[in-house]
Amino acid sequence: xxxxxxxxxxxxxxxxxxxxxxxxxxxxxxxxxxxxxxxxxxxxxxxxxxxxxxxxxxxxxxxxxxxxxxxxxxxxxxxxxxxxxxxxxxxxxxxxxxxxxxxxxxxxxxxxxxxxxxxxxxxxxxxxxxxxxxxxxxxxxxxxxxxxxxxxxxxxxxxxxxxxxxxxxxxxxxxxxxxxxxxxxxxxxxxxxxxxxxxxxxxxxxxxxxxxxxxxxxxxxxxxxxxxxxxxxxxxxxxxxxxxxxxxxxxxxxxxxxxxxxxxxxxxxxxxxxxxxxxxxxxxxxxxxxxxxxxxxxxxxxxxxx
Amino acid sequence: xxxxxxxxxxxxxxxxxxxxxxxxxxxxxxxxxxxxxxxxxxxxxxxxxxxxxxxxxxxxxxxxxxxxxxxxxxxxxxxxxxxxxxxxxxxxxxxxxxxxxxxxxxxxxxxxxxxxxxxxxxxxxxxxxxxxxxxxxxxxxxxxxxxxxxxxxxxxxxxxxxxxxxxxxxxxxxxxxxxxxxxxxxxxxxxxxxxxxxxxxxxxxxxxxxxxxxxxxxxxxxxxxxx
Amino acid sequence: xxxxxxxxxxxxxxxxxxxxxxxxxxxxxxxxxxxxxxxxxxxxxxxxxxxxxxxxxxxxxxxxxxxxxxxxxxxxxxxxxxxxxxxxxxxxxxxxxxxxxxxxxxxxxxxxxxxxxxxxxxxxxxxxxxxxxxxxxxxxxxxxxxxxxxxxxxxxxxxxxxxxxxxxxxxxxxxxxxxxxxxxxxxxxxxxxxxxxxxxxxxxxxxxxxxxxxxxxxxxxxxxxxxxxxxxxxxxxxxxxxxxxxxx
Numbered sequence: 001x002x003x004x005x006x007x008x009x010x011x012x013x014x015x016x017x018x019x020x021x022x023x024x025x026x027x028x029x030x031x032x033x034x035x036x037x038x039x040x041x042x043x044x045x046x047x048x049x050x051x052x053x054x055x056x057x058x059x060x061x062x063x064x065x066x067x068x069x070x071x072x073x074x075x076x077x078x079x080x081x082x083x084x085x086x087x088x089x090x091x092x093x094x095x096x097x098x099x100x101x102x103x104x105x106x107x108x109x110x111x112x113x114x115x116x117x118x119x120x121x122x123x124x125x126x127x128x129x130x131x132x133x134x135x136x137x138x139x140x141x142x143x144x145x146x147x148x149x150x151x152x153x154x155x156x157x158x159x160x161x162x163x164x165x166x167x168x169x170x171x172x173x174x175x176x177x178x179x180x181x182x183x184x185x186x187x188x189x190x191x192x193x194x195x196x197x198x199x200x201x202x203x204x205x206x207x208x209x210x211x212x213x214x215x216x217x218x219x220x221x222x223x224x225x226x227x228x229x230x231x232x233x234x235x236x237x238x239x240x241x242x243x244x245x246x247x248x249x250x251x252x253x254x255x256x257x258x259x260x261x262x263x264x265x266x267x268x269x270x271x272x273x274x275x276x277x278x279x280x281x282x283x284x285x286x287x288x289x290x291x292x293x294x295x296x297x298x299x300x301x302x303x304x305x306x
Numbered sequence: 307x308x309x310x311x312x313x314x315x316x317x318x319x320x321x322x323x324x325x326x327x328x329x330x331x332x333x334x335x336x337x338x339x340x341x342x343x344x345x346x347x348x349x350x351x352x353x354x355x356x357x358x359x360x361x362x363x364x365x366x367x368x369x370x371x372x373x374x375x376x377x378x379x380x381x382x383x384x385x386x387x388x389x390x391x392x393x394x395x396x397x398x399x400x401x402x403x404x405x406x407x408x409x410x411x412x413x414x415x416x417x418x419x420x421x422x423x424x425x426x427x428x429x430x431x432x433x434x435x436x437x438x439x440x441x442x443x444x445x446x447x448x449x450x451x452x453x454x455x456x457x458x459x460x461x462x463x464x465x466x467x468x469x470x471x472x473x474x475x476x477x478x479x480x481x482x483x484x485x486x487x488x489x490x491x492x493x494x495x496x497x498x499x500x501x502x503x504x505x506x507x508x509x510x511x512x513x514x515x516x517x518x519x520x521x522x523x524x525x526x527x528x529x530x531x532x533x
Numbered sequence: 534x535x536x537x538x539x540x541x542x543x544x545x546x547x548x549x550x551x552x553x554x555x556x557x558x559x560x561x562x563x564x565x566x567x568x569x570x571x572x573x574x575x576x577x578x579x580x581x582x583x584x585x586x587x588x589x590x591x592x593x594x595x596x597x598x599x600x601x602x603x604x605x606x607x608x609x610x611x612x613x614x615x616x617x618x619x620x621x622x623x624x625x626x627x628x629x630x631x632x633x634x635x636x637x638x639x640x641x642x643x644x645x646x647x648x649x650x651x652x653x654x655x656x657x658x659x660x661x662x663x664x665x666x667x668x669x670x671x672x673x674x675x676x677x678x679x680x681x682x683x684x685x686x687x688x689x690x691x692x693x694x695x696x697x698x699x700x701x702x703x704x705x706x707x708x709x710x711x712x713x714x715x716x717x718x719x720x721x722x723x724x725x726x727x728x729x730x731x732x733x734x735x736x737x738x739x740x741x742x743x744x745x746x747x748x749x750x751x752x753x754x755x756x757x758x759x760x761x762x763x764x765x766x767x768x769x770x771x772x773x774x775x776x777x778x779x780x781x
Contacts, residue, residue: 465604
């Protein structure tokens with residue numbers, strides 16, 4: 001009697017598992033009408049998610065099946081995933097991606113202030129990996145270093161060179177990879193001669209870094225130039241007077257296997273229409289006003305006719 | 307000491323109902339994914355734990371190593387286990403499941419063994435005296451009497467797994483954990499609250515259903531104060 | 534084998550033993566935070582569990598509080614605590630992110646201790662209580678000289694469960710800007726530096742095992758001789774009936 005009950009119970013559990021498994025499969029254009037599947041990844045911050053969904057929405061409108069790996073991680077995770085064919089596309093940043101790939105391949109760092117040159121070099125490095133970089137956008141988001149207004153006033157700080165007198169007693173905050181990224185801590189050391197007392201591992205210009213900066217747990221933090229919350233939080237971005245940061249224009253990095261002319265021209269036209277003020281406004285809506293990155297992307301796509 | 311959020315300045319209400327009503331699809335998808343991940347982990351965990359438990363029950367030699375191995379898996383911090391699997395199995399459901407299943411094994415195996423060893427010797431002797439062969443005795447006497455302990459283990463394993471699924475948000479899965487993670491990344495309270503409340507509610511419902519299931523299949527067991 | 538060598542090299546690297554981010558400091562942070570949380574939780578949970586067990590009222594709550602505690606995901610608890618208390622509270626004194634980590638860990642540690650001390654107290658044989666009262670002992674004496682010693686093993690078991698849980702969950706606190714050994718795991722994953730990550734995981738696992746075994750030893754020591762199970766009669770309790778486990 002009880003055996004039968006156990007059997008029924010077990011069978012229903014397995015059935016439930018199967019049902020919910022099939023429930024979870026996403027709908028989309030059926031394979032007979034879809035032009036193909038494109039898997040888009042984004043980094044761990046809102047801007048990347050917005051860009052991924054801008055590309056994805058536009059591609060979906062053109063009849064492609066799009067799947068997202070949002071907040072997949074930082075570049076150390078995302079870029080290898082692209083090379084290994086786990087994802088097909090992500091919105092990169094020309095100079096940072098170039099230096100990252102240079103370092104990965106063990107060659108000298110090549111990023112410069114010309115976006116087109118950066119992209120050409122990217123293509124040179126990536127062609128053997130089955131990846132290409134498309135056209136760079138005028139929209140730029142590069143590393144920036146912020147202090148609180150109080151600090152800026154106290155030490156008369158307007159540019160990064162002004163830090164030489166205080167750096168040795170200060171704590172720098174940023175994402176875990178900052179001590180290894182040429183545009184982050186090592187760059188500050190080499191280009192500006194700034195040796196900070198300590199580094200605190202937080203996040204990529206996110207709430208943890210902002211909180212640490214506001215509360216004085218760090219003196220200076222890595223933020224992004226298009227961040228939406230800088231003014232809202234009364235931070236001062238110090239000017240990069242010695243041009244440590246190079247041309248970090250937004251550029252799609254895509255596997256050549258999916259980069260047909262249709263996809264390529266669509267992504268390039270999107271890039272042409274992106275600009276930094278728009279990006280900053282979108283970031284503010286996502287991070288400060290807590291709007292949905294995906295929704296913001298859809299609105300942008302509609303508004304620009306994609 | 308009470309701060310308005312991680313940032314401390316921007317006032318974010320604990321629940322924005324407009325967000326909830328506008329994101330029912332996202333919330334539902336997260337809930338469904340959470341249930342799937344949990345069910346798969348517990349079912350597979352049982353499939354592995356039952357033979358392991360039977361071996362550990364019968365064999366004194368293997369009991370120690372089996373308990374030690376499942377115990378060691380248990381002490382590895384969840385974040386470390388999931389992260390460590392990524393280079394081998396990628397950011398996939400497989401990675402999440404291998405980790406989740408590993409954590410169920412100690413609880414399930416241990417409870418299966420204890421349940422089986424708690425069958426009184428007299429009962430087993432009586433069964434043998436009545437002519438039951440070993441397999442029949444196992445299936446019709448030992449296992450049914452071990453059910454209360456086994457189901458207690460399944461209940462704990464299920465509730466624990468529901469909590470652990472949230473950590474898989476960091477390797478790209480997450481279920482309701484992805485809502486919690488979004489709350490962390492954007493300093494945004496509503497998905498954090500929704501993810502947490504639903505996770506707790508899910509755990510309660512699972513626990514109650516399993517308790518009810520246990521009562522159904524073992525009508526002879528008195529409801530102990532501890533179950 | 535190459536990877537094992539890489540992990541070994543990571544441990545042998547002198548730079549990893551120095552400074553705020555070095556192994557000794559992170560270990561100390563981790564141990565201090567775990568100890569403080571378990572101690573604080575014990576100060577709250579044990580009186581409650583013992584009182585409920587002594588007076589026999591509110592037993593249902595005591596049992597179910599463990600279920601409730603287990604149902605709250607620790608990841609969510611940490612992020613919620615960061616939202617409520619802010620990660621910078623008291624950061625100059627106890628370190629960045631320490632306050633929400635502490636609050637979340639105390640909350641996590643309380644349920645197993647309440648449940649186990651309650652059950653420990655209830656398992657005291659009614660006859661033994663009767664005998665004690667018959668000998669003229671008053672309520673407080675019964676509690677201190679009869680009930681508590683008998684309940685002590687289970688109380689210790691609850692502390693042990695909480696301690697192991699706390700050590701494991703403290704690794705997650707690195708996600709809300711705290712330090713501890715979890716820092717190696719979180720940063721290692723972020724940098725895709727797998728030797729660092731594995732090293733962190735190994736250290737936490739070792740710490741958990743040390744805590745588990747030393748408290749198991751303490752539990753055995755505090756068990757009155759007459760109650761220690763003989764080797765042949767030793768029975769293990771199934772998890773979920775009296776003992777309790779939950780993991781980060």
